[in-house]
């Protein structure tokens with residue numbers, strides 16, 4: 001296995017993230033997955049939206065694209081379809097992916113373009129200072145929900161699966177040893193892959209909900225995240241506050257750029 | 273391609289883009305622009321290109337910008353409401369210097385307005401629709417053949433200046449069918465995608481401007497490992513908070529277009545030698561205006577016409593000259609009066625500028641423009 005450190009732009013570090021932020025663990029996991037698969041550094045593109053997590057693209061030594069809030073998936077779709085030999089990894093936050101970018105997320109999953117989407121889920125809008133996101137649990141506090149949220153959160157994994165994603169997995173920053181492997185499996189899937197990576201944001205989320213410091217938040221993840229097989233054996237009651245981890249869903253469906261190559265054949269095209 | 277064909281403006285626009293090398297289209301259907309998408313869906317795979325129908329106009333804009341960075345020449349097409357949705361990412365293309373062409377076949381608005389009716393109501397949206405300061409290039413054809421030519425120019429300018437370029441059609445030109453003879457492919461001048469002129473070892477930075485103030489960011493996948501961002505960035509492409517770099521960045525975006533302003537200002541003049549009254553016009557309205565001006569000449573009136581193809585950057589010098597040698601300028605537009613403000617500004621009191629707006633879903637008749645000409649002619653005679 002290659003050293004993952006070659007995938008960072010050392011002259012762009014240190015990063016801007018707060019002390020105790022889990023984003024670094026997720027970013028490192030992506031680099032480790034790339035190292036594990038020994039991917040061609042010049043043929044791998046990282047596309048991100050806007051938010052704390054989406055700043056990761058700037059730290060990684062590939063062709064990188066820091067887009068607009070919510071639009072990483074359609075930008076990435078264009079990169080991939082323009083040049084299907086590229087491997088494209090999308091970095092997005094929970095607000096980025098499921099609020100402003102929600103429509104692109106479900107249609108990205110439906111289309112099954114070969115993209116690996118790593119959703120940094122810190123349950124909050126981090127960069128703008130702790131407003132409620134569609135993944136903030138009901139009753140939890142946010143700067144725009146000072147008395148607790150009324151909204152129900154999405155389960156982004158179920159959403160992706162229902163919309164047609166062909167690979168869905170969930171990991172956490174606490175389970176850092178497994179995360180690179182989940183991301184690597186997502187990259188290997190020739191289609192739309194979602195890896196939800198739950199990460200502590202002690203500053204914008206933890207503080208207002210009195211969840212303790214980063215290590216307390218990580219500990220909570222360790223206690224509440226359960227491998228899928230074990231989770232399925234739990235009773236409905238035992239499942240409260242628990243969530244399944246690992247590869248949650250896999251299926252087969254034609255990858256978009258490969259299918260479009262057939263359209264080009266049918267149109268008798270092919271010359272550039 | 274050389275034989276004469278009966279062709280629609282929207283179709284000619286798509287054909288021009290293809291001829292200029294567009295190989296990627298992302299779009300979302302909206303009247304009266306849809307034929308451009310339909311044409312691209314049919315024609316692109318025949319030349320190995322890619323068509324994709326996206327979930328909305330924002331995604332359509334995003335997908336073409338991604339594809340452009342992936343190395344393809346790109347087009348999207350829309351109308352008013354969709355054009356509004358694209359604005360944030362049109363700004364992104366401006367600051368990240370990504371070539372992209374947006375065709376906007378205008379409809380009567382605001383909002384969903386009158387979807388199938390002709391209008392020229394997005395002249396200012398084309399210029400000022402997005403946030404922040406950046407220049408804009410917008411071209412408006414008046415014939416079907418010119419829809420083809422304008423599309424070729426738009427693609428070339430977007431590639432040459434690495435900037436978004438807008439094709440501002442109106443329903444009159446977009447849906448009209450005319451007999452056209454298109455040029456042979458080898459007669460069409462095509463501006464190739466710019467490439468890095470240095471290697472990484474030689475100190476290449478993706479956003480270092482060349483002599484023409486335009487940088488050469490490498491296409492993704494070519495080994496340069498560049499960073500592209502909508503944040504204000506320095507030559508490296510990475511964000512900076514520096515007031516100095518911010519100022520330089522925004523200034524350069526403007527200057528790269530300002531300095532070629534004259535070269536990219538295209539217009540026609542008719543009967544202007546001894547004209548005392550000029551009709552300044554563009555797009556579909558110019559067709560009616562031409563008939564009215566011809567009729568006025570037949571009556572012996574000293575009336576000429578200037579037809580602008582380049583709407584943005586605005587043809588200040590052209591209008592200054594017109595204003596200097598005429599007494600009055602008539603500006604018929606299918607809107608409440610938009611470009612007339614620019615004309616008034618450029619004329620700077622040298623000639624009287626009169627707006628002739630129309631926004632009731634109907635096109636101008638030659639008699640309407642003729643009537644306004646008669647009135648101006650009699651006023652200047654006093």
Ligand SMILES: Cc1ncc(C[n+]2csc(CCOP(=O)(O)OP(=O)(O)O)c2C)c(N)n1
Nearest residue numbers: 051052053069093094095096124125126127
């Ligand atoms: C169109 C638009 N709306 C709003 C914003 C402001 N904004 C910047 S980052 C952000 C929140 C990002 O939250 P999330 O995606 O959860 O990522 P995090 O910062 O938590 O990693 C918002 C709302 C923006 N940049 N663009």
Ligand code: SF4
Nearest residue numbers: 017018021052126201
């Ligand atoms: S606000 Fe939260 S997500 Fe953003 S850097 Fe700080 S800890 Fe990380």
